[in-house]
Amino acid sequence: MTSQVIFFHDTFSLMQPPLQMLIDEPLSVPKNYQHILALVFAVKGINESPQILWNRTLGFHILDSYSFAKIIYKATLSLLSTWHKFVPNYEYDGGNSVIAVIGGSVSETSAIMATVYSLYKIPQITYGVFSLPQSDQSIVSSLFQMVPNESEQYMGVVWLLQHFGWTWIGLLAEDDDNGDRFLQTVLPMLSKNGICYAFILRTLKQTYMDEYADLVLKQLENYPILMDKKANVYFVYGVFSSLQHLRLLMFFASVYSLPPLDKVWIVTSQWDFESVPFQRTWDIQGFHGAISFTVHSNQPPGFHDFVQNIKPSWAKGDGFIQNFWEQAFGCSLKSPSGDVNSKTSCTREEKLESLPSTFFEMDMTGYSYNVYNAVYAVAHALQAVYVSRSKARTSVRGGKVEVENVEPWQSITFNNSAGDTVRFNENRELMVGFDVTNWVTFPNGSFVRVKVGSLDPQAPLGKALTINDDLIVWHGSFNQVVPVSVCNENCSPGYSKKKRKGEKFCCYDCAPCPEGMISGQKDMDNCVKCREDQYPNKDQNHCIPKNINYLSYKELLGIILVVWAISFSLITVLVLGVFRKHQDTPIVKANNRKLTYILLISLLLCFLCSLIFIGRPGKVICLLRQTAFGIIFSVALSSVLAKTITVVLAFMTTKPGSGKRKWLWKGLANCVVLLCSFIQVGICALWLSTFPPFPDTDMYSVNEETVVECNEGSLAFFYCVLGYMGFLAIGSFIVAFLARKLPDSFNEAKFITFSMLVFCSVWISFVPTYLSTKGKYMVAVEIFSILASSAGLLCCIFFPKCYIIVLRPELNEKEHLIRRGKMKE
Structure with a gap:
């Protein structure tokens, strides 16, 4: 029993010549004869295989549609009638049955066929791209596609454009419904992914060649658009007619001496370099370096040898080989005539491998590979039917045998002889990836396909497209440098x-x-x-x-401040030692030795407390910094205030008839020191118990540094501490200023007045300076203020006395002091 497969061959078509001066005979596309050979090779392999169809024969019948709707409809309906009699819906069963239809390579052919075959549930397999509006999807219920969905390769093109940074491109699409659908799909994709089009050029749809040539001549008016210097990449909806349009456009451009189009052509899977006979000498160098997304293909074992054996008489019933052979080799298989314009006779020994690639390829092309897989898909589906019937349970009902219904087409999956897995998805589209192909052309009209990458739509996002840039050959005008196709130069970093x-x-x-x-x-x-x-x-x-920064002991500024603090501390210890050694001398006794010792020890601690401001702050250090500084300074200022009050009261009580002796009691000075210090201790205790300071980082004050610092917790308490010290300093200044005219031999009022003037000047200037500095220099300003104010107190109050004690001991006698006091009075 023989099962028939019908093959619609719609690209091996006859067309009118464009110009009578070029050729005077019907034209065909010789290269597409390989599709027929792929069909024959597949059927031959199936019939010779004992694993498929089990002693059943698979036959085929080929119909040429000539790419015209009227002929396609007639050929389609002829399959529904008896052979050689065109009576649709009437078929005489002669033993051969039509089990499937393969075709066509373009959407128009497949759509026309589907409108008829969908009514009869005859499986149809298209080996070319097929697209229809969503509203027409009902007619494809029994149609299977040997190519993936078109939109998947469009997304691949977008990723390719992004890969090379091409954001300014030209778009070319056929001026028909397919071109409209292409633009409707692609334009949103481009815009969403940051790519713009410089122009949209509609190429001419297929028509009679004499009309086509006239239209191309009119299209030359748009040639300057194609010369856009910024757009070096053109994305073409690459159907056969688009290629022919571009080749004719380039041909006429060369005739009129227009500049060549040296661009990068990115084309869809329908693209192939196919020439009709009169284009034999036409140059294809303009497409050198083109990149296309082609359906993944492979080379079935034995196909190359099979093609090499093809001769004009290789098989009976081949109605295409004569036309192919004559137009491919430019000779005649008929007996020579006396006409001087007749072609030379074919030797019938011509070699197919000698033909340019635009006329024929020895390796199986993508379309032919789709035909090959389509035939095997039919065979495996038919095999599934036979297996199901042999295993199906039957029951006799009314004397008839009923077989369970099976739909083998819904689950076709097989491995072909080339090692690829063939399977369909739920939309009856082939689940396969695309090859990214680089077309390298040669002056003799040949070319080679170089696989430079792949597109796997099922791969995770970001890994679907893989490209090997080093394998890509660019057009010669780019000097093998990746072309730039942008509206303007890229914005550099920064x-x-x-x-x-x-x-x-x-x-x-x-x-x-x-x-x-x-x-x-x-x-x-x-x-x-x-x-x-x-x-x-x-x-x-x-x-x-950012560098981690703080006032460190290792840097110069920190070292200088440490040296100053230690130096002043040693000087303070030295002064304390002098006063301790001469504690019984009049000048030491006259100024309250206890207050003097308290003040000197406080100043010593003031110098030393500045050291805790240096180094990386920790939790304990932050708690101690401001509170220790505030309390110690308050004790020092309280001592100065107590000394000044004691001196004033002492002179007031020594005046004759004074009634204020009761104010001068022994513990007055200690009470002043304790009371004033206790207030500061209370402020600090409240501060620590509510909003204590803590280690923090300042990311913003200094651009290039992260400053490690102590966050004061509450600036209000910080300024309260400073304000209270200022209050004590001003009080001491006022009292000392009022007592400045008392006899020098018995008081320090003038020295205290000057020291408080220095102290107040330092801390008044501290506030704006502290607020205007940033980072570690804020700490340095505070340390400097501590050292300067403490040094002012030490120098102004104690250096004059040390001078007398050490260098003028004769002035440190009671008689001299009494004598000087009387002289002052």
Whole structure:
């Protein structure tokens, strides 16, 4: 029993010549004869295999549609009638049965066939791209596609454009419904992914060649559009007619001496270099370096040898080989005539491998590979039917045998002889990836396909497209450098895009990033801020980690402050030692030795407490810094205030008739010191119990540094501590100022007045200086203020006395002091 497969061959068509001066006979596309050979090779392999169909024979019948709807409809309906009699819906069963139809290679042919075969549930397998509007999907219920969905390769093209940074491209699409659907699908994809089109050119749809040539001549008016210097990449909806349109356009451009189109052509899977006979000498160098997304194909074992054995008389019943042979080799298989214009006779020994690639390829092309797989899909589906019937349970009902219904087409999966797995998805589309192919052309009209990558739609996002840039051969005009196709130069890192008013978003100016912001990549829409622990570099193109900074013992400023603090501490100890050694001398006794010792020890601690401001602050250090400084300074100022009050009261009570002796009691000075110090201790205790200082980092004050510092917790308490010290200093200054005219031999009023003037000057200037500095220098300002104010007290109050004690001991006698006192009075 023989099962018939019908093969619609709609690209081996006869056309009128474009110009009578070029050729005077019908034209065909010789290259597409390989589709027929792929069909024959597949059927031959199936019939010779004992594993498939089990002694059943698979036959085929080929119909040429000539790419015209009227002929396609007639050929389609002829399959529904008896052979050689065109009576649709009437078929005489002669033993051969039509089990499937394969075809065609373009959507129009497949759609026309599907409108008829869907009514009869005859499986149809299309080996070319098939697309219909959503509203027409009902007619494809029994149609299977040997290519993936078109939109998958469109997304691959978008990823390819992004890979090379091409954002300004030209679009070419056929001027028909397919071209409209292409643009409706692609334009949103491009826009969503940051790609713009410089122009859209509608190529001519297939028609009679004499009309076609006239239309191409009119299209030359659009040639300057194709010469866009910014757009070096053109994305073409690459059907056969589009290729022919472009080749004719380039041919006429060369005739009129127009500049060549040296561009990168990106084309869809329908693209193939196919020539009709009169284009034998036409140059295809303009397409050198083109990139196409082709359905993944392979080479079945034995096909190359099978093709080499093809001769004009290789098989009976082949109605295509004579036309193919004559037009491919430019000779005649008929007996020579006396006409001087007749072709030379064919030797019938011509070699197919000698033909240019545009006329024939020895390796199986993508379309032919689809035909090959389509035939095997039919065979495996038929095999599934036979297996199901042999295993099906039958029951006799009314004397008839009923077989369970099976639909083998819904689950076709098999491995072909080339090692590829063939299976369909739920939409009856072949589940297979695309090969990214680089077309390398040669002056003799030949070319080679170089696989430079692949597209796997089922792969995770970001890994679907793989490209090997080093394998790609670009057009010679680019000097093997990756072409640039952008509206304007890319914005370098450190700049961001600034939209041009009234132009597409791919055309923009470049604006430098604002201070404190960066752009780390080309063509960033907006500059961004660095993380808190980083800062922009000079060029504002990347972030640099901030240095951890604080006032350290190892840096010069820290060393200088430490030296000063230790030096003043040693001087204070030396002064204390002098006063302790001469504690019984009049000048020491006259100024309350206990208050003097308290003041000197307080000043010593003031110098030493400045050291805790140096180094990396910790939790304990932060708690101690301001509180220790505030309390110690308050004790020192309280001692100065107590000394001044004691001196004033002492002179007031020594005046004759004074009634104020009761104010001068022994513990007065100690009470003043304790009371004034206790108030400061209370403020600090309240501070520590409510909003205590803690270690913190300042990311913003200094651009390039992360400053480790003590957060004061509450600035209000901090300024309260400073304010209270200022209150004590001003009080001491006022009292000392009032007592400045008392006899010098018995009081320190003048020295205290001057020391308080120095102290107040230092701390008044401290506040604005502290607020205007940043980072570690704020700490340095406070340390300097501590050292300067403490040194002012030490020098102004004690250095004059040390001078007398050490260098003028004769002045440190009671008689001299009494004598000087009387002289003052």
